[in-house]
Amino acid sequence: MIARFSSRTGRSARSPRRVSTTALKATCALAVLVLAPGAPLAAQETATASRSAASTSRAARLVHRFDFNERPLGNLEDLPKYWEPLRPAGFPHYTRGGFDEAVGHEAPPSFHLASEGRNVAFQYNGPETRVRLNTEYRVVGYIRPQSLRHARACLSAHFVDRAGRPIVETLTRSPFVGGSGSDEWTRVVIDLPQAPPEAYTIAVTAWVLQRDMWDPGGWRPWEIPRRDVSAGAWFDDIALYALPRVALSCAARGNVIPPDGPFDLEIVFSDSEDPGLRGLLTIVDATGNVVETHPVPVTMRAAGTPRTVSTAHLPPGLYRARLDIVAGDETVVTRAITFARLAPLVHPGAHPVRRLGVVLQSDAYDHSETVLALLRHQRVQAAKVPLWGDRPLCQPGERACAVRDAFFQALVKAGFALTGVFEGIPGDTATPREERLRALVEWLGGDPAAWRDRLAMTVAPWASLFQTWQLGADRQPPHLKEEGLILALERMRKVMADYISVPRLAVVQDITRERGLDGRNVAELVLAAGPDASPAFLGERIRTLQTSQTARVSTYIPPLPEASYTRTGRLAHWAVRVLEARHAGADVYVPQPWRIGTRNDVQPDETYLLLRTIADLIGDAKPGPVVPGWDGVRALAFYRGDEAVVALWDPQAPLEGRLHTLQLGRADRQYDLWGRATTLPEEET
Incomplete structure (x- = not known):
């Protein structure tokens, strides 16, 4: 707490003021939400509608899907079209990959990579994955490990320029699959960053990596890394989606909202090709508590005009705004910003501080x-x-x-x-x-x-x-x-x-x-x-x-x-x-x-x-004395002109805080560390 006095003279108290100093600890509470069961038929209808909306949205955003069923399309080769082996250092030439006509995620075939004790990778470099400027992409695929005890499998994706050069800084990979003892299909997701201006296509890579490659520092110097010889992985139903182009921003520069504004959070949608989307803006405070939520229609407006949500009513503090774009029960894209609401200045005309x-x-x-x-x-x-x-x-x-x-x-x-x-x-x-x-x-x-x-x-x-x-x-x-x-x-x-x-x-x-x-x-x-x-x-x-x-x-x-x-x-x-x-x-x-x-x-x-x-x-106030005799309260005085400011805190306060009755004279307000002012109550003596 910081208390302010109008002058250094005439500080006789008319009455004591009761001040609750904040303990230097905090508590947290756990809330349990109990949901009553609804009508089974209504729940089924809702779930069906939700799945239908998600399916419609995915279809609208699909760029390309690899189901590896290429025989009916005339591909009689061993490899899927436009998929080529990668052979950097540590990837020998004799590793193999190809169609497996007997295994598939939804249905055969799939793309199988055989490790044979070595690292193996195949990359797609075809034209079907061309990108749009300023668009983000998501890769969803399925991996089934084959006896991967020490090795791991994964997918990765990155942007490629018109000359076929990889834009390395955009490389993103999925979590590793394997090592759990299970050989079931695992869904993996890769979220690529926004396509840079030089991006032309997206390259997708399937990997099977031995431990010395995926975990190079994970064993002791004298330990011999084990390899999986009769091992590999199947890859199937790899889909590339274009995510909705949406931006969440704060009208105030630097996401710091001054007392006189501007107060708006701004939401801009840049495409409208997916009618099954809906948006929800959630604002939480610094403690994680939800302050408010706002449904947001997902539609384009003329000339990119933003939809706005005002923060003028929020008290000073730090907040997090999260915008979820949802199709059915699936979150398609999320945007989030942290912003600060500033309290009015006590000395708005004072010179900025150099101390x-x-x-x-x-x-x-x-x-x-x-x-x-x-x-x-x-x-x-x-x-x-x-x-x-x-x-x-x-x-x-x-x-x-x-x-x-x-x-x-x-x-x-x-x-x-x-x-x-x-x-x-x-x-x-x-x-x-x-x-x-x-x-x-x-x-x-x-x-x-x-x-x-x-x-x-x-x-x-x-x-x-x-x-x-x-x-x-x-x-x-x-x-x-x-x-x-x-x-x-x-x-x-x-x-x-x-x-x-x-x-x-x-x-x-x-x-x-x-x-x-x-x-x-x-x-x-x-x-x-x-x-x-x-x-x-x-x-x-x-x-x-x-x-x-x-x-x-x-x-x-x-x-x-x-x-x-x-x-x-x-x-x-x-x-x-x-x-x-x-x-x-x-x-x-x-x-x-x-x-x-x-x-x-x-x-x-x-x-x-x-x-x-x-x-x-x-x-830049001049330090004054340490104010004594206040029952364990630490009080530091500062003088600036005719004004005295005292910073107060209780270093030994219990968890719930402690009430102190202090003689503060003409001080009629206290300020917490966030600049929020409170009128000090008076008690007649």
């Missing part, structure tokens, strides 16, 4: 307008951006350079204080992330000819944009020898001095380290707080280093592991760490509180809402 910042990822470059909108709504004005990492340095004139440079310029134009981060050696993907700082320090300590030009090429164009240059990513760093770290910093400073009069360097340090580099070597210490560091220890360490070091101290607060906390407990503990660090006087940086989804849409995290509330209510 709180966000550590951006490199994918922010490709979504610059959206990221700028997210940062603006979050009320922060400090950011860290990666300069060196697993991506190779782009060359002047390349599109990647232009996109990145435009993003940096936009941040500076918006007033952001920028820190450039040297995470590791440019383009180094082999070194584990947790060891990249060590590798970078050793590289900088070696021959300057190997890195001087790269550093100059990075610093020279942006010398006026970045206020700070940070060595090491914001995470707990490996243990490094101090002399090696100082040497790397000195060498960087010497090269950078040709472009910056006084380079301001920062270095990441584990918060548990007793002392840090002083101001002679570095301008800023970035303390990385691991999940085991308690909030009290975090505040004490910051205060100790600030009094003993001449370097500025900031801190990085990562998210806490979900497995160790309940949802509310995890969020509350994370917020307490941010508050303790700010009250100790440090600038606080947090990881980018959103992620880029598989469809390049931005999905906000719940910490986005929490950081916005803290930035709005506390912002």
